[in-house]
Each structure stands twice: as C-alpha cells, then as structure tokens.
Amino acid sequence: MAQLEIREVSKHFGGVQALLRVSVDVPKGEILSVIGPNGAGKTTLVNCVNGVFHPEAGRILLDGTDLTHLSPPRIAALGIARTFQNIALFRGMTVLDNLMLGRHIHMKNGVFRSVLYWGPGRKEEIAHREVVEDIIDFLEIEAIRKQVVGSLPYGLQKRVELGRALALHPKILLLDEPMGGMNIEEKEDMARFILDVNDEWGTTIVLIEHDMGVVMDISQRVVVLDLGTKIAEGTPKEVKNNPLVIKAYLGAKAVA
Amino acid sequence: MINRECGVFQTTYRGDMALYPVPLAKASYGLLLLVLLALPLAADSHKMAIINLIGLASVGAIGLNILTGYTGQVSLGHGAFMMVGSYTAAILSARYGMPFWIGLPAGGAVAAAVGAFFGIPSLRIKGLYLAIATLAAQFIIEWCINHITWIGGGAQSSIYVPTPTFFGWEINNEYRRYFLVLPVCVLAYVAAQNLVRSRVGRAFIAIRDRDVAAEIIGVDIFKYKLLSFAVSSFYAGVAGALWTYYLKIANYEHFILSTSISYLAMIIIGGLGSVLGSVFGAVFITLLPIVLVYVVEGIARLFGFTYFTIADFLANLRLIIYGGLIILFLAIEPEGLYRMWGSIKRYFRLWPFSY
Incomplete structure (x- = not known):
C-alpha cells in the first residue's frame, strides 16, 4: 500500500476545473516530481493534500x-x-x-508553562x-541562526523554509518549487539537501519543479499534469519520451 | 539593558536561551530593580502619583501589545476589558469583602473570559474590520455596566471600594500604593517576556506574520487567536482592577473609548511587538501632558502671565501640542521608541571607535 494515496480528486474554482479525477500513489521513501505547464493544477493538488483546499470529490489517504x-x-x-512557491516564512x-x-x-x-519558563517548560524549550x-x-x-528572516537573501530564505518544514519531522514533505528563482549553485545545494533528507531520514518527498534537469536527475517517478488532469506517469525516462508530455509541456526542442 | 553584547560565548543552549544571556545585562536589570525599590526615597507624593500612573498604564499597554503587537489583532476594546476587571474587583471587594489579592486575579480572569468571547469574530475578520468588531465590544460592555444595576450599582455606575489592606497593612498613600503597583508591573513584564519567547508567543507571532503558513505547520489559528485575546484581556483586567484599588472607586468613565485609543497610541509610539516598548509608550503617553503643562506654564510665566489668565488657552494648546507631537513622532520613528532605543544601543556598541 502506498503511503500517500490521492484517489480521483477533483476541485474547481468557479468555471475553472483545477483538478479532474487525479489519482496519484506515493510509496514510502520515494521522491516524486509533479510537473506541468502553468495553471496545470500542481499547487492546487498540494494544497488539497495539506488541507488548504478541500476537494469536491475524491479522497486523500495517509497510511490509510x-x-x-x-x-x-x-x-x-x-x-x-x-514549503511554498512564494516563500511563506x-x-x-x-x-x-x-x-x-x-x-x-x-x-x-501551554500559557502557564510558557509564562513561567521554568522547570518542565524550559526543559522542553531546550530539548x-x-x-x-x-x-x-x-x-x-549556523551563521545566520539569529538573523531576522526578512533580511536574508532569497536563496537562504528558501533554505530556512525547508528547515522549518524539516523541523516537523514529517513523514511526507511537499516542496512547491523549492528551486524557483535560484542560480545554479543554489539549485545544486538544494538538490543535495533534498536527496540527503530522503536518504538519511527516509522522508517521502513530493516535488513540484520546473527545472527539468533537476526533475530528471533526482526524482524516481514523475507525474505530469495538464489542465487539471493527469496525462502521464512513470520514470523520468518514460515521461521524457511520452508524446503527450512533449506536446503539452516539454516541447520538441527540450527533448532533442 | 545598557550593556554591550560582546565577548560572551555561550556553551550551552540553556545559557543561550536565557532572557538576559550576558552577565552584565543581568546585573543591569538587578540594578534597575534596586533603583525602582529605592525610588520612594527620592520622590515626593506628587511624583509618586505620576510614577504609579505610569505603572498602571504599563500593565495595560503590555497586555494590548500582546494582542495587537504580537498577534496582529487590532483592538479598540481594551478599555472595556479593563472596565470588566475594574468592576469585578470592585464588586468582590465592596460587596463581598474580598481582599485585593483575590480581586486582582479575579478581575483578570473575568476580563479574560469576556475578552475571549469578543475575540470570536477574529476567526473570520481581520484588520480594520476586526477593529470595528472590538469597537462594538467597547460599547456593549459599557452599556451593560451602565444599564444592569447589579453590575454598575445604579445611577452613577460607581462603586466605592474600601482601602485595600495587606494583612493589616493599610495601602492608603502614594508610597504604599507604589508597592502595590510595582510588584504587579514586574510580574506582568517578566511574564510577558517569557510568553513571547516561548511556544505560545511564537505561535502568536506566526499568526501575525503569515497566518496561512502558521496553519500549515500545525498552529491552530482560532485557538491561539482566542488565547491571545484572553491573555491580553487578563492583563487589561488586572490593570483595571489595580486602577480600582488605586482610586478606591470603580467608574466606567475611566475606561471609555478614548482610553482604548490612548493605549493603542502607547503601543504604537512605544513599539509594536516589544514588551519594553509598551513600557516606554506608557511612560511617554502618561508623562507628555504633565510635562507639557510645566513647559507651557513656564514659558507663559516668562512673559508675565499667571496661570489663571491663560488657563483656557493652556488647556487647548496642550491638546494641540500633544496631537502634534504624536504625529511628528510617528513620522520620524514609525517603529517607536523601542527602535530608537535599539539605535542608541547600536551606536554605543562600537563607541567611541565606530570603524
């Protein structure tokens, strides 16, 4: 049984069908990428998984x-x-x-322990x-641990946001464009962190990303969305050669 | 407080997370406490009265800053929550003969419950709209106290409170009242400092900074908004009760809308989201009219006027200067006195070798 099961999920906003009967299974420990053109419903899917939106139809299961x-x-x-596409620190x-x-x-x-900051309350904070x-x-x-987040450069803010998500010790980590707007070094760092998280803690990772190089390199499986429906699913190699995907998203040149 | 933060290297997380991680800071706060304790030796009764007023205002301002400065929920009903605490304490002491040390927390507790109730709209509305909803709280509570005879006690809605005593020790002059106000202030200050640096306070700040993200990482927004209203109103209630024991009367006129607004002015001028800033703001707003009277009167006397010939003029001029100063202040340092304090500290950090 997959750790995260998304079954036939549908969601619309007014006349826009953001998701139409999308099903995705994510086994434990996998790095799965979700790709697709703008407006394909990638972020909506993630928003449905963590409860920002509730789908009109379909179910989402975590370990049953x-x-x-x-x-x-x-x-x-x-x-x-x-984490969020536009940083939400x-x-x-x-x-x-x-x-x-x-x-x-x-x-x-709670309030009383927080106010006292003594004994068990302080112990917990320190732990x-x-x-x-x-x-x-x-x-x-380490060097920026006491700096105010708003004053940090963009790439570091993205890293801090990943850190905040990791602090939850999650079973599943949803990353919405963790490398958007980064330069090549920052992207390499971020890719390394994602792989390390997956490797060291066995965290399942669902990744939305536009950088095809990164997607093809680090993900075990790729799901492609277009106009709210799933048009392909498989290993990076399979997806790359899928004619539907090439037409909808990649374009002929990117493959060549 | 007045130390430089350098040359101290923490080796434990406990040491690093202490409220005042530098030994000199601890010492300077200890010194401050000694100065505060010794203050009555140096001040006459009139000055003590002003200091007591500052103390009372500080407790209320810290409370409002927890709600507005830290949690980001604007409230125009702070005065009303103080009113609730004030009347609770007055009813308990005047009608049931309870001592002040029961009246104070009880006033806080009842105000916290009322505050949490009026915080319920904050689930759905934010910003200016919430301000209007809390304005409704101000008027509803004021109306209830004025019109329900059991609470307000009839026509004037005033309840006289007997002189508070602490195990036979009558708190009946400004010096003794100072030792009623000071411990409450210190407790309120330390409790707020602890609150905002630990789990609950962080959740408050998270709601202020980015509520969607707060929810995603597991902060129950509704619960913490209500909690913030409750804690803030608890402070208001304690401040209101303290005010009642101080004046020996509970009267709604001390806690009308303009009171709520002057508390907002305190935290905006002092610095939103800073406990120390709330105290700065309380000092500023309490002292400003008093100092202005002295200054304007002094200038008038230079030109040969006596107080009585210019009393009307003085009263108006005072209000104009008061308003003008607040505007000027917000234009020059919108982030408040706390920020100014920080800039001064930063300057002296490397002084006298700034490069």
Whole structure:
C-alpha cells in the first residue's frame, strides 16, 4: 500500500476545473516530481493534500487515514509538511524562532508553562532547541541562526523554509518549487539537501519543479499534469519520451 | 539593558536561551530593580502619583501589545476589558469583602473570559474590520455596566471600594500604593517576556506574520487567536482592577473609548511587538501632558502671565501640542521608541571607535 494515496480528486474554482479525477500513489521513501505547464493544477493538488483546499470529490489517504476533510493543523500533526512557491516564512522572526515554530506540534507548553519558563517548560524549550540545532547543522545555516528572516537573501530564505518544514519531522514533505528563482549553485545545494533528507531520514518527498534537469536527475517517478488532469506517469525516462508530455509541456526542442 | 553584547560565548543552549544571556545585562536589570525599590526615597507624593500612573498604564499597554503587537489583532476594546476587571474587583471587594489579592486575579480572569468571547469574530475578520468588531465590544460592555444595576450599582455606575489592606497593612498613600503597583508591573513584564519567547508567543507571532503558513505547520489559528485575546484581556483586567484599588472607586468613565485609543497610541509610539516598548509608550503617553503643562506654564510665566489668565488657552494648546507631537513622532520613528532605543544601543556598541 502506498503511503500517500490521492484517489480521483477533483476541485474547481468557479468555471475553472483545477483538478479532474487525479489519482496519484506515493510509496514510502520515494521522491516524486509533479510537473506541468502553468495553471496545470500542481499547487492546487498540494494544497488539497495539506488541507488548504478541500476537494469536491475524491479522497486523500495517509497510511490509510482519511485526510480529505481535516484542517491544515491536523494534517500537519499527522506528518505532512510543505514549503511554498512564494516563500511563506515569518519575516519578523529569527531563523531560530522560525525553526522552533516547526517544532510547535511536537511541543506541549501551554500559557502557564510558557509564562513561567521554568522547570518542565524550559526543559522542553531546550530539548527542542537541540532538535532544531541538528537541522541548522544539516542545512549549513549556523551563521545566520539569529538573523531576522526578512533580511536574508532569497536563496537562504528558501533554505530556512525547508528547515522549518524539516523541523516537523514529517513523514511526507511537499516542496512547491523549492528551486524557483535560484542560480545554479543554489539549485545544486538544494538538490543535495533534498536527496540527503530522503536518504538519511527516509522522508517521502513530493516535488513540484520546473527545472527539468533537476526533475530528471533526482526524482524516481514523475507525474505530469495538464489542465487539471493527469496525462502521464512513470520514470523520468518514460515521461521524457511520452508524446503527450512533449506536446503539452516539454516541447520538441527540450527533448532533442 | 545598557550593556554591550560582546565577548560572551555561550556553551550551552540553556545559557543561550536565557532572557538576559550576558552577565552584565543581568546585573543591569538587578540594578534597575534596586533603583525602582529605592525610588520612594527620592520622590515626593506628587511624583509618586505620576510614577504609579505610569505603572498602571504599563500593565495595560503590555497586555494590548500582546494582542495587537504580537498577534496582529487590532483592538479598540481594551478599555472595556479593563472596565470588566475594574468592576469585578470592585464588586468582590465592596460587596463581598474580598481582599485585593483575590480581586486582582479575579478581575483578570473575568476580563479574560469576556475578552475571549469578543475575540470570536477574529476567526473570520481581520484588520480594520476586526477593529470595528472590538469597537462594538467597547460599547456593549459599557452599556451593560451602565444599564444592569447589579453590575454598575445604579445611577452613577460607581462603586466605592474600601482601602485595600495587606494583612493589616493599610495601602492608603502614594508610597504604599507604589508597592502595590510595582510588584504587579514586574510580574506582568517578566511574564510577558517569557510568553513571547516561548511556544505560545511564537505561535502568536506566526499568526501575525503569515497566518496561512502558521496553519500549515500545525498552529491552530482560532485557538491561539482566542488565547491571545484572553491573555491580553487578563492583563487589561488586572490593570483595571489595580486602577480600582488605586482610586478606591470603580467608574466606567475611566475606561471609555478614548482610553482604548490612548493605549493603542502607547503601543504604537512605544513599539509594536516589544514588551519594553509598551513600557516606554506608557511612560511617554502618561508623562507628555504633565510635562507639557510645566513647559507651557513656564514659558507663559516668562512673559508675565499667571496661570489663571491663560488657563483656557493652556488647556487647548496642550491638546494641540500633544496631537502634534504624536504625529511628528510617528513620522520620524514609525517603529517607536523601542527602535530608537535599539539605535542608541547600536551606536554605543562600537563607541567611541565606530570603524
């Protein structure tokens, strides 16, 4: 059984059919890429998985648990984390605090313990700080841990956002264009981090990306969406040579 | 507070996460506390009264800053929540003979419940629209206290409160009231500092900065918005109750809409999203009219006027200068006194060798 099952999901906005009976199975530990032209419904699909939108038809299951109508915080607690296409960090906070927020669902401190900041409350904060420091170490952002996020360059912000998602220790990581707007070095770094996360923690990764070089290199399987429907699915090689995909998205030149 | 943050290398996360990680900072706060404790030795009764007013305003301002500055929910009902605390304390003490140390937390608790109730609209509305919804809270609460005889006690809606005593020690002059106000202030300040640097406070800030992202990482927005309203109103309630024991009377006129607005002015001028800034703002807004009177009167006296010949003129001029200063202030330093404080500290960090 796949870890994440998306079954026949449909979603429309007014007259626009954003998704039409899309089914995707993601086995545990896989890196799956979702590609397609602008407006194909890639982000909508991710939004349905983590509860920002609720699909009109179809079901979404995580390890057999139905997520279809749960709220985003519940889905996060069940183990799905994501990053956004246009960075959605908490700009006024430091890198550390952003990552500590990633630990929110794993912490228990309520108002009284927070106010006291003593005994068990402080112990918990410190324990989670240690987890966060491991992630800071992993993403090589030690030097900026106390800087306010809003003042960081774009590439680093993307990395911090990945860190915040990792801090949730998710079973599934949804990355919406993690390399959009990056230069080649930043892309290479990000690709390395994605592969390492998958390798070290066995995290399942669903990736939306436009850079075909990256997609073909790091993903085990690729799903292609166009106008809200799935037009192809398979290994990068199969997809690359699929005439439907070439027509809808890649174009003849890209393959040649 | 007045230390330079350099030359200290933390070796434990516990040390790094301390409120004042530099030893000198700890010492300077200890010194500040000593100065505060010794303050009555240096001030006359009139000055003590002003200091007490600043203390009362600080508690309320810290509370509003938690809601508006940290959670990003604009509230025009802060005065009303103070009113709830004030009348709760007055009813408990005047009618049931409860001591102030029960009245204070009880006032906070009732205000927290009322505040959380009026926070419910914040689930659906934001920004200016929420401001209008909280404005409704201000008028509804004011109306209830004025028209429900059991609460307000009839025509004037005033409840006289007996002099608060602490195990036989009568709190009956400005010096003694100072030792009622100061501990509450210090507790309120430290509690707020702790809150905003830990799990709950981070969730508040997350909602302010990017609510969609907060939800995605598992922050239950509705719960934390209500919690923020509750905590903020708790502060308001305690401030209102303290005000009641201070004046020995609960009267709604102390907590009308203009009170709510002056608290908003305090946190905007002091610095949104800063506990210390709330205190700066409380000092500024409380002192400004008092200092202005002295200054304008002094200038008038230079030209040979006496206070009585210019009293009307003075009253109006004071309001004009007050408004003008606030506008000027917002234009020059929109991020408030706290930011200014930070700039000064940064300047002295490398002083006198700035390069």
